[in-house]
Each structure stands twice: as C-alpha cells, then as structure tokens.
Amino acid sequence: MRLRARLALTVLAASAPLLAGIAWLRADLREQGADRALREFALARMESGGRERCEADPAFFTIVAGPPGAPPPRPPGVVGLGDPRPDALPPPPPPPPEGGLPADAGASPARGPVTQLWAYAADLRSRNPRAPVLPEPLAAEMKAGAAFASGAFDGGDGDGAPPGRQVALRTRWPDGPCAFVLARRTDLPQDDLGAFPVWSAAALVAVMAAVVVLAAGSVVRRVRKLTEDVRRAAEEEYAAPVGAAGSDEVADLARAFNAAGTAIRGHLDELSRREDALRRFLANTTHDVMTPLTVLQGHLSRIRQAAAEGRPVDRETATAAVEEAHYLTSLVHNLSAVAKLDAGPQQVHLAPVCLDDLVRRVLARHQPLASPRAIDIECAVPESPVWFDADVTLLEQAVGNVVGNAVRYNRPGGHVAVLLEEPSATEFSIRVVDDGPGVTDAQLARLGERSYRTDDARRRDPDGSGLGLDIARRVAEFHRLRLTFRRSEYGGLEAEFRGVRGAEP
Amino acid sequence: MHRVLLVEDDPSLGRQIVGYLQDAGFDPTWITDGDSALRESPKPYALVILDLMLPGAYGLDVLKHFRGGGSAVPVLILSARNETRDKVRALQLGADDFVTKPFFPEELVARIRARLRRPTLEVEGTVTVGGMEIDLAARRVVVAGRDVDLTRVEFDLLAALARRPGAAVARSWLAENVLDPEREGTERTLDVHVSRLRRKLGDAGRSVATVWGVGYRLAESPA
Numbered sequence: 001m002r003l004r005a006r007l008a009l010t011v012l013a014a015s016a017p018l019l020a021g022i023a024w025l026r027a028d029l030r031e032q033g034a035d036r037a038l039r040e041f042a043l044a045r046m047e048s049g050g051r052e053r054c055e056a057d058p059a060f061f062t063i064v065a066g067p068p069g070a071p072p073p074r075p076p077g078v079v080g081l082g083d084p085r086p087d088a089l090p091p092p093p094p095p096p097p098e099g100g101l102p103a104d105a106g107a108s109p110a111r112g113p114v115t116q117l118w119a120y121a122a123d124l125r126s127r128n129p130r131a132p133v134l135p136e137p138l139a140a141e142m143k144a145g146a147a148f149a150s151g152a153f154d155g156g157d158g159d160g161a162p163p164g165r166q167v168a169l170r171t172r173w174p175d176g177p178c179a180f181v182l183a184r185r186t187d188l189p190q191d192d193l194g195a196f197p198v199w200s201a202a203a204l205v206a207v208m209a210a211v212v213v214l215a216a217g218s219v220v221r222r223v224r225k226l227t228e229d230v231r232r233a234a235e236e237e238y239a240a241p242v243g244a245a246g247s248d249e250v251a252d253l254a255r256a257f258n259a260a261g262t263a264i265r266g267h268l269d270e271l272s273r274r275e276d277a278l279r280r281f282l283a284n285t286t287h288d289v290m291t292p293l294t295v296l297q298g299h300l301s302r303i304r305q306a307a308a309e310g311r312p313v314d315r316e317t318a319t320a321a322v323e324e325a326h327y328l329t330s331l332v333h334n335l336s337a338v339a340k341l342d343a344g345p346q347q348v349h350l351a352p353v354c355l356d357d358l359v360r361r362v363l364a365r366h367q368p369l370a371s372p373r374a375i376d377i378e379c380a381v382p383e384s385p386v387w388f389d390a391d392v393t394l395l396e397q398a399v400g401n402v403v404g405n406a407v408r409y410n411r412p413g414g415h416v417a418v419l420l421e422e423p424s425a426t427e428f429s430i431r432v433v434d435d436g437p438g439v440t441d442a443q444l445a446r447l448g449e450r451s452y453r454t455d456d457a458r459r460r461d462p463d464g465s466g467l468g469l470d471i472a473r474r475v476a477e478f479h480r481l482r483l484t485f486r487r488s489e490y491g492g493l494e495a496e497f498r499g500v501r502g503a504e505p
Numbered sequence: 506m507h508r509v510l511l512v513e514d515d516p517s518l519g520r521q522i523v524g525y526l527q528d529a530g531f532d533p534t535w536i537t538d539g540d541s542a543l544r545e546s547p548k549p550y551a552l553v554i555l556d557l558m559l560p561g562a563y564g565l566d567v568l569k570h571f572r573g574g575g576s577a578v579p580v581l582i583l584s585a586r587n588e589t590r591d592k593v594r595a596l597q598l599g600a601d602d603f604v605t606k607p608f609f610p611e612e613l614v615a616r617i618r619a620r621l622r623r624p625t626l627e628v629e630g631t632v633t634v635g636g637m638e639i640d641l642a643a644r645r646v647v648v649a650g651r652d653v654d655l656t657r658v659e660f661d662l663l664a665a666l667a668r669r670p671g672a673a674v675a676r677s678w679l680a681e682n683v684l685d686p687e688r689e690g691t692e693r694t695l696d697v698h699v700s701r702l703r704r705k706l707g708d709a710g711r712s713v714a715t716v717w718g719v720g721y722r723l724a725e726s727p728a
Contacts, residue, residue: 322609325607325609326609329607333587333605336587348589349589349590349593351589351593357602360616360619361602361603361604361616364612364615364616364619365608365612367611367612367615368609368610368611368612371611376717378673378716378717378718378719379673379719380672380673380674380675380678380716380719380720381672382675382678383668383669383678383682391589392589392592392593393587393588393589393592394589415717415718416718417716417717417718417719419675419677419718419719421675421677421678423677433718434718435717435718488718490718
C-alpha cells in the first residue's frame with residue numbers, strides 16, 4: 001500500500017473508535033439528563049395533586065403529558081391535574097370509557113415525546129388495571145430500597161409505543177396506592193440520531209485526513225525522488241551519488257545509500273582494474289616474450305648445428321643465448337611486476353626483508369650474465385643484517401633491473417658494484433655503481449623522472465631497459481624509497497635507493 | 506664432499522640440477538615427491554634444495570616437518586611462482602633462502618656455496634687466511650711464523666676483513682668503523698692505511714684485495 005493511503009487509513013481507523021466513544025458519552029449524558037428530568041417531572045406531578053387523585057381513584061390513576069406542540073390545547077400536565085378521570089384528557093378520537101384514553105394518548109408517538117405516569121402500591125402492583133407491570137429490573141431495585149431506578153424502555157408491551165426511557169421512584173407516601181411511581185417517556189428515535197452531529201464529525205475526520213495527506217506529501221515526494229535517484233545510480237553503476245540534502249531520515253537513507261554505492265563502486269573499480277591488468281599482462285607477455293624466444297631458439301639451433309657438424313660451438317652465440325634467456329626471465333618478471341603494481345596495493349605483500357640476502361640474490365642472479373662478458377660484479381653489506389618492510393619480489397625486481405642495466409650496458413672488462421650501506425643512524429642505501437659508458441645530461445635528467453607510461457616505454461625501448469627502470473621507479477615510490485641517478489666517480493652511472501631502515505623481525 | 510638433498514618433481518629439471526651439483530663438487534640425492542621427502546631424515550645432508558610445488562606433501566609441509574624435527578639444515582627453496590606470499594611464508598617457516606625459477610646453474614651453485622660458507626661469519630678466535638694467522642682476541646698477526654707489528658688502525662682494518670673472509674667490505678663502512686673519528690677519517694686516509702698494511706704484511710699483503718667500487722676483501726687465496 002502506498003504511504004499516503006496508509007496514512008489516510010490510519011487516520012480513519014483512529015477516528016472511528018474516537019467518534020464512537022464521543023457518541024456513546026453524548027448519549028449517556030443525554031440519558032442521564034432525560035432521567036433526571038423525568039424524575040423531577042414525576043415528583044412534581046405527584047406533589048401537586050397527583051397524590052390526591054391517585055388515592056382518590058387508584059383504579060383509574062394515570063397522568064399523561066403530551067408533546068409540547070401536540071394538538072391538545074392545554075399543557076398535558078395540567079390536563080390530568082385536578083381531573084378526577086382520565087377521560088378529561090385531550091380530544092383524540094373516541095374517548096373510550098375508562099382509562100382507555102390515556103393508553104391511546106400514549107400511543108401517538110409520531111407527534112413527539114409523550115410522558116405517562118402510573119402509580120403502584122407498596123407491593124409494587126398498580127391499582128389501575130391498565131397500568132403496565134412494573135418492569136422487573138426496576139422493581140428489583142425498588143425492592144432493594146433504592147430511591148429511584150431508571151432504564152431503557154423498549155416500547156414493547158405490544159401496544160406499538162416507541163422506545164424511550166422509564167424511571168421508577170419511591171414517593172413519600174409508602175402506605176397508599178401510590179408508594180411508587182413509574183414514569184415513561186417515549187421519544188422519537190430520530191431525535192437521538194439527529195442530535196448527534198454526524199456531518200460535522202465526518203467533516204472533522206476528512207479535514208484530519210487531508211492534513212495528514214498534505215503533510216505526508218513532501219515526504220512522499222522526497223522518497224519518490226530518492227527511489228528515482230537510486231534507480232538511476234544503479235543503472236550508472238553508482239558512478240554519481242544521489243542527492244542527500246537535509247537532515248531527516250530520508251536524507252540519512254540517501255547518505256547510507258551513497259556510502260553503500262561508494263563501496264560497491266570501489267569493488268567494481270577494483271575488479272575492472274584487476275581485469276584490465278590481467279588482460280594487459282597476458283597480451284603484453286605473449287607479445288613481448290615471442291621475440292626473445294625466437295632469438296633464443298635461433299641461437300640454440302645454431303649451436304646444435306655446429307655440434308652436429310663437428311664444428312666448435314661459437315662462443316658468442318652461446319653467450320648471446322644465455323643473455324637472451326636471462327633477458328626473457330627478467331622481462332617476464334617485469335611484466336608480472338607491472339601487473340602487480342597496476343592491480344593496486346592489495347596485491348602487494350609487505351613483510352620484513354633482509355636486504356643483505358636480497359643484494360646477494362640480485363648479485364647471484366646477474367653473475368651468469370656478467371661473467372661471459374668479463375664484467376666484474378661485486379657487492380658489500382654491513383656486518384649486521386639490514387631489514388626493511390617491503391614486497392620482496394617487487395623490491396628484488398627493482399634492484400635487479402638497475403643492476404641488470406649496469407651489466408647490460410657495460411663494456412667487456414667493466415665493473416659493477418652493489419653496496420648496501422647505512423649512511424645515517426636510521427637510513428639504508430643500496431648503491432649500484434658502474435664504470436660503463438655513462439649517460440648524457442639529457443638522459444640523466446630523464447632517468448630520474450617517471451616520464452612515460454610503461455606501455456610506451458616498452459615500445460620505444462625494445463630491449464626493455466625503459467620498462468625495467470620504470471618499474472624500479474614505481475617500486476621505489478611505492479616503498480617510499482628515493483631513487484636517484486648520478487654520474488659515478490668512475491665515469492659510469494650510479495643509482496641509489498635510499499630509505500628508512502625497518503626493525504628486525 | 507657436501508651431501509645435498511634435492512626435492513624436485515620435474516624430471517628434466519631434476520636431472521639438470523643433479524648434473525650441476527655433481528659438476529660443482531657436491532654429492533646430490535634426488536627425491537621426486539613430497540611424501541618421500543617427509544620420510545627422509547635431513548640429518549646426513551649439508552643442505553636441502555626444496556621445490557614448493559610437489560606431488561604429495563607440499564614443499565612448505567616438508568620444510569615444517571624438518572624444522573619441527575629440530576633440524577637446522579640450510580634449506581634453499583625453489584619457487585616457480587614468483588609469489589611474495591610463498592617466499593615470506595617459507596622464510597617464516599625457517600627457509601634460509603630462495604631461488605626463483607628460471608635460474609642459471611651458476612646462480613644456484615653460488616647460492617649453495619654462499620649458504621654453506623655462512624658460519625664463518627661468526628669467527629671470533631683465530632682466522633687463518635692467505636698465509637696469515639690473525640688472532641682477533643689477542644690482536645696478533647703472524648706471517649710465516651713472525652709477528653707483524655701493526656698500528657691500532659691497521660690491525661682493526663685487518664680484523665674487520667678477517668671477520669668476514671671472502672666477503673667484500675665497503676670503504677665507507679671501514680672508514681666509519683675502523684678509522685679514528687677524531688682525526689677526520691676519510692676514505693682516502695683509509696687507502697693510505699691499507700697500502701701501509703699491505704707493505705707490512707709482505708707477500709701476504711696481496712691477499713688484502715681491492716674490490717672495484719666497493720672496498721677491500723681478505724681473499725682466501727692471494728689474487
């Protein structure tokens with residue numbers, strides 16, 4: 001059910017019992033008022049002559065008071081008063097002989113309220129045979145000693161009298177035929193209903209419902225707008241937040257949705273980033289690995305041919321094959337490092353790394369590349385181990401790339417030194433020094449900055465050194481290391497990673 | 506001859522590594538699955554080469570089993586997946602080093618040698634190297650049965666190299682740790698001290714080798 005309808009229904013449901021309660025209270029008050037008036041009327045009549053008449057002629061005693069606007073010319077109370085016989089009563093049709101008239105007079109309901117009195121002796125029986133039997137509930141109360149008792153009068157008795165109220169009361173003359181009096185007043189039922197303000201009550205309910213619906217209107221509008229916004233946001237994969245102005249619950253809901261949307265967006269971005277990284281990695285790897293593999297196959301094929309023909313194996317070809325294989329290895333590792341860096345920090349696994357071991361591993365890895373070219377490669381580490389929190393694979397790859405370049409671009413008989421040092425109380429540095437041909441000022445300036453994207457770097461630099469250095473820079477950046485390049489004191493290049501030492505695990 | 510246990514499931518690579526090890530002068534034993542490795546005692550071996558991806562028990566389980574049994578044998582991990590998590594886990598479980606596939610035979614052998622040489626780092630008493638006997642505690646150097654008279658700086662220099670025979674020591678480290686800081690020890694001063702030391706040591710002085718770009722090293726045999 002829609003919000004507005006629900007609110008309106010709630011208003012209606014709440015007002016129905018309320019109105020019923022008011023109606024009941026009203027009716028009750030009216031009854032009480034009517035009973036009191038009836039009682040007072042009865043007493044007054046009995047005091048002012050009623051008693052005398054009753055005692056004088058109990059078999060015919062009754063008093064009838066017609067409706068105010070009824071045809072009887074005289075006020076009904078007066079009619080009976082002092083009139084020894086009931087036939088002195090108004091005109092109506094043929095005056096039946098004895099006491100018939102009063103009953104008939106009582107049976108003219110359509111004309112308004114009619115009040116009729118009967119007297120009863122101490123035994124609760126009337127001397128007037130026409131008088132109705134004192135109704136049981138009232139009689140019981142009288143027997144119990146009550147001063148008066150009242151109740152509804154259903155107009156029964158089969159005489160067609162309309163319903164009304166009846167009151168029994170005790171008089172001051174217990175010994176006579178009028179020890180008790182029963183007063184009956186028949187009212188027109190429409191009176192009661194008409195007296196209740198049905199239309200104004202209905203109007204009140206309608207106004208309340210209208211006010212509630214109007215007040216709910218702005219909330220409904222805001223909820224509808226939010227629903228619309230949320231649908232659109234979902235269609236756009238939570239790219240933009242929904243409007244969350246204000247400080248009410250609807251705004252809170254919008255903010256909660258935005259928070260959830262941001263989280264989902266983050267997951268989606270992360271997923272697509274990983275997917276992109278994977279796709280790029282696969283494509284690049286396939287493409288980049290094929291060429292060096294082809295070269296390697298060529299070298300191996302020549303070596304095999306030479307061996308088959310009994311010629312000595314060409315040393316240069318063998319060395320080239322080794323270098324190609326080495327390059328292939330570092331290329332695959334670099335591509336995997338790029339994939340890892342592109343995939344974001346979640347893929348990087350930091351743990352304490354012993355830099356001494358790392359430097360030794362890098363050296364051992366490049367020794368097979370350096371030896372055939374008569375390049376001397378050495379390293380030194382401090383006496384006690386140096387630790388640093390890092391992703392060991394990435395950092396080793398970064399240092400390896402710098403060392404690899406120093407070896408690859410060196411002349412035969414050249415040198416490469418890798419030094420792990422502690423330049424200050426808190427820092428460490430890994431310096432890679434060579435005496436190779438070095439670089440021009442322009443190249444040196446370009447080495448320091450991350451000037452191109454990895455994809456471009458690989459394309460421009462077919463042997464992969466651009467990619468390798470770019471990875472070194474990115475890894476250094478990620479680990480908060482400073483990577484600087486300068487001319488070495490031996491004329492070649494000197495690269496330095498510098499950072500703050502970590503704690504020994 | 507050092508006995509080396511190789512746990513590697515790939516037949517081609519296993520055969521190759523066995524070949525490298527024999528060529529390098531080791532005595533290899535080759536096991537091809539994890540479950541057999543679990544039954545093997547590491548006791549007779551100087552070093553274990555352990556592949557991580559094995560049929561049967563996983564390589565790290567074998568490592569855990571060895572270490573759980575109280576063995577301190579050096580373990581070198583071979584890993585094909587260049588995964589940081591694997592390496593970190595292996596090191597946490599007590600692996601000494603790891604070699605990522607693919608590798609050159611030289612690389613593997615160099616790493617094994619480095620690992621087997623490691624205990625010499627803890628030298629404290631007397632070091633005999635390059636025809637010298639260097640008594641670190643008594644601060645004496647004997648060459649060819651004759652005491653060599655060295656200054657404090659010269660002896661500290663020699664001792665620093667002797668504590669790590671075969672390893673290059675950076676000039677920056679020596680300058681900082683050996684030279685007198687009061688007298689503004691620079692690396693040039695260090696070089697002067699080294700040439701004096703070499704002269705005093707005579708022929709044995711040739712084993713104090715200059716390492717390009719790094720510093721100095723006390724070589725096992727004079728270059």
